[in-house]
Amino acid sequence: MSIQEMKNLRADCGNCFGLCCVALPYAKSADFAFNKDSGTPCKNLNTDYRCSIHQNLRNKGFRGCTVYECFGAGQKVSQRTYKQNSWINNPSTASEMFNVFPIMQQLHEMLYYLYEALNLKEALPLYKDLQNAVEETAQLTNLSPQLLLQLNIPTYRESINKLLLQTSERVRATIKNNKNPAKQMKRTDFIGAKLRGTDLRGMNLRGALLIAADLRDCDMRVTDFIGADMRDANLSGANLLGSIFLTQAQINAANGDRNTVLPPNFSIPKHWLV
Known part of the structure; x- marks a missing residue:
């Protein structure tokens, strides 16, 4: 995985509209201090889309936030899919954006694993199939919001998982x-x-x-x-x-x-x- 590819698949909160803090729901538990519904901004989210307790999340009862990874989906949806038009400035698209975000997260997660597989020497016999999967998945991330919402993510994940499982079997067979x-x-x-x-x-x-x-x-x-x-x-x-x-x-x-x-x-x- 190149440096740029790694960067694109890592969260860049400075270029995100705080989507994980708004789009995703959570329940009061050992991981979260209170309940929050999907589409409702977290009480700790500032108007600049940054977390007001980011440095103390674990101590404040938000351990769940410290272990979440969007794989760069947040900045992709914010900067590319919605062309820097936030849910605050464009409330008519807010609900759609919040539904698109978890789809993009799954696509980026698949890309993360596919890029890793491409760099494993044991997966060389699968290189062409893995490369095709990377290109196809990358193209899907560039779809319009409407087309992204039409994707059958579970079915697509299943096809990607078959490749990743084959890769895993080849790598682990070396032991x-x-x-x-x-x-x-x-x-x-x-x-x-x-x-x-x-x-x-x-x-x-x-x-x-x-x-x-x-x-x-x-x-x-x-x-x-x-x-x-x-x-x-x-x-x-x-x-x-x-x-x-x-x-x-x-x-x-x-x-x-x-x-x-x-x-x-x-x-x-x-x-x-x-």
Whole structure:
């Protein structure tokens, strides 16, 4: 993935109309301090579309905001799809914009994974199909709001997922770990699981529930994390080098320490260092 491609698929809040703070609903919970309906601006959103408590979200009860990732969809919808015309200045398009945003988010998320797959040497036999998928998905992100709303996102995601799964299988096949019983586990529910020190190399953890799992000192190299829920998972001392389809948002949702080995280009969350 080029530097520009990476930039386009990362949130740039300075060029967004605060869409995640308005378009998305949330319920009062451990992740959010109060209820908010879709289309209703968050109480913490300033008139300049910036968050008034951005530096203290976790302490103020908005941990959920710190682990959300739009993959650059916010600035794309704000700057390109609606040509810098905000929902405040054009209230007649506000509802439409709020419905377009989550569609764009899913398209950008797919692009994020596809670009990663393109840069994996094990996926070379799939290069042409992956490249075609990138080009097609990129074209979809440039559609008008009306056409974006007509997309069947679940069906399209299924077609992209087939390519990503093939990529995952090729990458994880490089781990010769057939004697490891953990690799044969078919379960996806690891909520609160005690797995400290387990060899999880080459595991398929796609969509796994790793909430509050004890993954301290686990060897999680070359593991597929796409869609895994890692809220409050303890990654202290774990090795995630070479893992695939992992996002910074997933890392932000977990706990860890300075001994956690992350893939290149990932940052250690501030709350890990407290």
